[in-house]
Amino acid sequence: MKQNPEYLINEMSPQLHRGPDWLKAMRRSNRLGFNESKLPPRGIHLWRYTDPRKFMLAVDQARDSDFAGECDTVASTETEHVKKGRLAAFVTDLGGRDINVLVSPKGLPNGVTICSLSDASEKHFDLIREHLYQLINRKTGKFEAMNGALWNDGIFIHVPDNQIIEKPIHLLREAGRENSAAFPRLVVIVGRNSEITLIDEYGGGSPDRSNGISFSNGAVEIFGAEDSRTRYVSLQRYAPAMNSYFTHRAKLKQNASMLTIPLVFGGELCKQSFGVELAGEGASSKMYGLLFGTGRQHFDNHTLHHHSAGKTNSDIDFKVVLKDRALSAYTGLIRIDNKARTCEAYQENRNLLLNKGTRAETIPELEILNEDVSCSHGATLGSIDEESIFYLNARGIDKSTAVRMIVGGFVQSTLKLVPDDLKERLSEFVATRLEAI
Amino acid sequence: MSDKSPLLEFNDVHVEVEGKEVVKGVSLKIYPGETHAIMGPNGSGKSSLSNALMGHPLYTITKGEAFIKGESILKMKADERSRAGLFLAFQYPLAVPGVSVANFLRAALKSHRGEEADMSDYRGLLKKEMAALSIDPSFATRYLNDGFSGGEKKRIEILQMSILNPAMALLDETDSGLDIDALKTVSEGINRYQDETKGLLLVTHYQRLLNYVKPQHVHVMAAGKFVKSGGPELALKLEDEGYDWIVNNSAVGA
Numbered sequence: 001m002k003q004n005p006e007y008l009i010n011e012m013s014p015q016l017h018r019g020p021d022w023l024k025a026m027r028r029s030n031r032l033g034f035n036e037s038k039l040p041p042r043g044i045h046l047w048r049y050t051d052p053r054k055f056m057l058a059v060d061q062a063r064d065s066d067f068a069g070e071c072d073t074v075a076s077t078e079t080e081h082v083k084k085g086r087l088a089a090f091v092t093d094l095g096g097r098d099i100n101v102l103v104s105p106k107g108l109p110n111g112v113t114i115c116s117l118s119d120a121s122e123k124h125f126d127l128i129r130e131h132l133y134q135l136i137n138r139k140t141g142k143f144e145a146m147n148g149a150l151w152n153d154g155i156f157i158h159v160p161d162n163q164i165i166e167k168p169i170h171l172l173r174e175a176g177r178e179n180s181a182a183f184p185r186l187v188v189i190v191g192r193n194s195e196i197t198l199i200d201e202y203g204g205g206s207p208d209r210s211n212g213i214s215f216s217n218g219a220v221e222i223f224g225a226e227d228s229r230t231r232y233v234s235l236q237r238y239a240p241a242m243n244s245y246f247t248h249r250a251k252l253k254q255n256a257s258m259l260t261i262p263l264v265f266g267g268e269l270c271k272q273s274f275g276v277e278l279a280g281e282g283a284s285s286k287m288y289g290l291l292f293g294t295g296r297q298h299f300d301n302h303t304l305h306h307h308s309a310g311k312t313n314s315d316i317d318f319k320v321v322l323k324d325r326a327l328s329a330y331t332g333l334i335r336i337d338n339k340a341r342t343c344e345a346y347q348e349n350r351n352l353l354l355n356k357g358t359r360a361e362t363i364p365e366l367e368i369l370n371e372d373v374s375c376s377h378g379a380t381l382g383s384i385d386e387e388s389i390f391y392l393n394a395r396g397i398d399k400s401t402a403v404r405m406i407v408g409g410f411v412q413s414t415l416k417l418v419p420d421d422l423k424e425r426l427s428e429f430v431a432t433r434l435e436a437i
Numbered sequence: 438m439s440d441k442s443p444l445l446e447f448n449d450v451h452v453e454v455e456g457k458e459v460v461k462g463v464s465l466k467i468y469p470g471e472t473h474a475i476m477g478p479n480g481s482g483k484s485s486l487s488n489a490l491m492g493h494p495l496y497t498i499t500k501g502e503a504f505i506k507g508e509s510i511l512k513m514k515a516d517e518r519s520r521a522g523l524f525l526a527f528q529y530p531l532a533v534p535g536v537s538v539a540n541f542l543r544a545a546l547k548s549h550r551g552e553e554a555d556m557s558d559y560r561g562l563l564k565k566e567m568a569a570l571s572i573d574p575s576f577a578t579r580y581l582n583d584g585f586s587g588g589e590k591k592r593i594e595i596l597q598m599s600i601l602n603p604a605m606a607l608l609d610e611t612d613s614g615l616d617i618d619a620l621k622t623v624s625e626g627i628n629r630y631q632d633e634t635k636g637l638l639l640v641t642h643y644q645r646l647l648n649y650v651k652p653q654h655v656h657v658m659a660a661g662k663f664v665k666s667g668g669p670e671l672a673l674k675l676e677d678e679g680y681d682w683i684v685n686n687s688a689v690g691a
Contacts, residue, residue, distance in 0.1 A: 386494060391531045393515035394491050394524075395545035395597065402516075405544060409535025409580070 001057045001179055001212055008035045009149050010060065016152065019121045026133050030148030033138025040142060049329035049361060050271050050300040055143055055245050057215045059150065062181035067094060068239060071174040071203055078170050078421075086421060088167040089114055094174050095182050095204075096152035104167065111160040114169065117185060120156035127158060132187050135221040135249035135277075143245045147183050147219040154185030157198070161191035161225070168197040168231075168419045175204025175242070179212040186220045190228040190256075197231040199422055205242030205267065213268065216244040224256035226280065231259045233418060234274075237429065238266035240295070246272040254280030254309075261417060262318075264291040264299060265429050275304030278312035278343075289318040290414040292433050293326030293358075300329045305345055307336040307373075313344040319414055320351040321407055322358035323433065329361040332377065338369040347377040352384065352410055354403070354437065404434045441468050442507050444605040444636035445490075445523070450501035452482070452489040452661075459485040461661035462501065467605065470633040474647060475640045476672060477658035478680045483640045484528055486658075487609045491525040492518050505605060520549055522604035526594040526611050532582040538593060539563060539577040542600050549601060566599045570626050587614030595626040605636040612646035624649030644676035659684045 009031045017024060039056070040047045071094075078090045082102050090102045091114060099116035108114070113124065121128050138145035155171055175182035182204065190196050205214040216238070224230050230250070238244055244267050252258055262274050276285040285305060293299055305314035320328045334345045351360035362379040384406050392402035408430065415426055443466040452460035460482040467473055475483045489496035490503060492515030503510050505521045513521065533541060542563065546554045554562075563577060570592050582590050591611055598606055608627065612620055627650050631637050639652060647655075647669070655671040656663045657680070665671065665683055675683070 385531075388531050388533060390491075390493055390515055391527065391533070392541075392545075394519055394527075395541075395601065396516050396519035396548040397544055398516045398548065399514070401544065401548070405536055405541075406533065409533055412535030 001059070001061050001181065001215060003053050003056055004058045005039060005053045005056050007056045007058050009146070016150070019118060020125055022129055023121055027149050030133075030138045030145045033145035034142055034149055037142045037145065045363065046302060046331060049327075050269065050298070052142070054243050054269050055215070055217065055271070057181065057243070059181040059215065062215070063176070063179045064095070065176035065178040065180050067174050068177045068204065071172065074172055074201070074203070078172070081421060086167060087170050088165050089169045091155055091169070091171045092174070093153075093155055093171065093184060095176050095180065096154065096184060099153055099155060109159075109163040109165060112163060112165065113156065113158040115156050117154040117156050117187065120187075124156070124158065127189060128156070128187070131189055131221060131223055135251060136219045136247050140247065140249075143217055144219060144247050147185060147217045147247070150217075151183040151185040151219070154187070157186075157188045157196070159190050159194045159196050162193050163191065164195040165197070168199050168421055170199045170421070171201065173200070173202050173218070175214055175216045175238075177204065177239070178206045178214070180204060180214040182216045184216065184218040188220075188222040188230075190222070190224050190230050192225045193227040194225070195229040197419055199233045199235065199419060201235040201237065202244070202246075203237050203239070203266070205239035207239050207241065209241045212241070214242045216242060216246070218244070218246045220248040222248075222250035222258070224250065224252040224258055226254045226256060228256045230257070231261075231419075233261040233263065233422065235263045235422065236266055236270065236272070238270070240266070240268055242267040244270045244272075246270070248272075248274045250276045250285075252276065252278050252280060252283035252285060255282035256280065257284045258286070259417065260285070260287040261414065262287070262289040262301070263418075263426065264289070264301065267297065269298045271300040273302040273304065275302075275306065276314070277306040277308055278314060279308045281309050281311045283309065283312045285314045287316045287318070288414050288417055289316075290411055291318075291320045291328055292430060293321070293328055294323045294433050295326060296324070297326045299327065301331070303332045303347075305334050305347075307334075307340040307343045307345065310339065310341040310343060312340065314346070316347040317414070318349045319411060320349070320360055321354065321410065322351065322360060323354040325357045327359045329363070331363040331365060333365040333367065334375060334377070335367040336369060336373050336375070341370055341372040344374045346375070349379045350410075351379070351381040352407065353382065354384070354407070400437050403437050404431075407434055443468050443504070444506055445504070445638065447490065447503040448501055450486070450489070450503060451499045452485050453497045453499045454485055454495055458499070459661055460489065463658070463663050465656065465663075467636040467638060469636060471654065472631060472637040472639065472650065472652040473654045473656065474652040474672060475638065475656050475658050476642065476644070476675055478684065479642065481658045482661040483658045484609055487525055487607045487640050490607065491515055491523065516548065519603075524598055524601060524603035524606040526598060526606065526608040528610040528613065530582050530590045530594055532580070532584070534580050534583045536581050537578050538581050541581045542597060545597070545601060562600060566596055569629065570596055570599070571622050572596060588616065588619045591615055591623060592619065595623050598630055599626060602630070604634070605638070606630065607638045607640060609640045610642065611639070612641055612643065620646065621649060644672045647672045657683050
């Protein structure tokens with residue numbers, strides 16, 4: 001696929017021009033939103049580190065390619081896990097073309113819906129109309145409009161009031177292996193006093209650039225009703241030849257709580273944004289992220305906690321480990337509206353640089369419009385302390401094992417929050433990246 | 438004594454830290470079953486000597502020789518010195534967030550034994566040694582030294598010594614930061630460790646640890662040198678009279 005700064009999205013293909021008129025109109029509006037907006041200027045803070053042209057890929061050149069082996073491996077393991085009842089459901093989304101839902105033999109609680117967005121547009125049109133495009137649309141940004149126009153099919157999850165899904169639901173979103181373009185989309189509605197745990201896994205792209213680079217542009221909208229409890233884990237493990245853009249937005253009503261765990265490992269150039277609006281009193285959001293970059297990977301992550309209601313609290317701990325020549329830029333925005341009194345907001349970004357040649361940038365941003373808040377932010381950036389390594393050496397532990405243990409310890413507080421189903425794989429991801437040390 | 442070879446031996450050792458010579462030629466032999474103490478005022482070079490012997494990258498032995506069980510350690514890295522049988526209880530043990538006491542010690546044991554310790558044997562050993570040092574069992578799953586008090590860190594150092602069971606232990610200011618009860622518990626731990634096969638070197642500013650752990654030999658260090666050696670009575674004299682008399686006398690002699 002070629003980068004083309006002049007790229008415009010054509011009239012909808014018949015494939016996308018389907019569903020209710022409302023949906024067609026929304027797609028059209030997003031298409032125009034993309035076509036009519038300029039590329040974000042590099043001077044604007046969120047684009048200081050990443051060239052937006054990298055996401056201007058002539059997607060109509062994309063090929064329908066096959067899917068990588070890892071997709072099959074994950075699918076077969078997780079299919080077993082569903083059968084054994086370790087997962088409530090396993091959903092595969094192959095390039096937005098084929099959505100397949102496998103539900104545990106124990107079934108789902110009453111009234112829970114897991115289906116494709118296209119099915120939901122027919123069967124649950126009111127819910128779709130009320131939620132799809134509400135948090136991410138042409139106003140959010142040019143590339144958000146791109147997803148809004150080009151998503152083919154996506155996943156829809158609705159948990160009605162007072163239902164608890166005890167086991168995690170695993171979503172596997174796989175983009176094609178070579179020269180592919182994918183626009184995954186997800187809408188999750190969690191009803192009053194309901195509970196859900198989601199593992200949202202993104203894979204795909206080729207192992208090297210010889211067959212061209214792939215592109216993914218995803219959008220996730222999550223709605224937490226009063227007293228709901230949501231755990232959302234986003235696992236990004238793209239193959240090396242992938243440029244990805246990803247937007248996550250959630251909105252919480254009164255006393256709703258949300259734990260968001262962004263886990264970022266793959267791709268060549270990845271720009272991701274995770275945002276939660278605390279829109280009801282007593283709402284609480286925690287975001288515990290982990291990024292591990294190697295080679296020449298380029299990561300540009302944003303987090304947003306928007307306190308639009310009083311008595312809300314938020315906490316962010318975004319951890320970054322970089323090796324070789326990897327780069328990470330992290331921008332964390334806390335916004336507290338004037339009317340949102342007595343809020344608490346904390347944010348921390350820790351960067352562990354394993355060698356010279358890595359680069360980390362950390363940009364905390366606070367927009368606090370009233371004084372009745374408790375707010376703090378912090379950032380650290382540094383290599384592993386020689387004294388720590390010596391301490392482990394003095395107990396007989398060799399240097400490379402010492403480094404692995406210290407990095408393992410650094411990521412531990414995030415990994416321990418991840419559902420058991422994922423823990424082992426994550427430890428492996430981390431271990432693989434530390435092998436060469 | 439002469440039929441045994443020393444566990445730790447160093448001859449005319451000089452140590453530099455950041456380009457400055459802080460230890461200026463010290464020699465000592467410690468045989469199995471012996472307990473030695475190095476005492477001295479702050480800045481006398483005694484901690485630098487311990488760190489250099491353990492292989493701290495910032496403390497360079499620029500001259501002299503050092504051996505563990507007859508084997509030269511100067512070219513060994515710190516982890517190799519540990520596996521050769523040397524142990525250092527740190528004056529200021531560092532926190533290792535995210536690594537539990539149990540997992541840390543298990544990794545250390547693995548490196549010493551060359552294989553993973555049997556899980557149930559290891560648990561039993563850990564439980565027993567923790568109980569002996571009056572360490573609450575919950576510490577096994579806590580992250581190493583993370584948020585521990587000064588006294589808790591020192592107990593954990595002695596726990597590590599008990600579990601690794603080295604031939605030769607250097608204890609750097611292990612008594613500092615301990616209240617009297619903790620001092621007794623820690624001393625008992627040290628005495629349990631010491632037997633006729635082990636060597637022990639206590640590095641301390643104060644005499645009070647020596648009320649509980651009895652050295653046969655006391656060496657006074659000042660300005661990077663051993664200025665006087667003697668029996669346990671020397672420690673008592675230092676306790677009564679301080680370091681001035683000895684440091685001043687030696688300054689004349691030097």
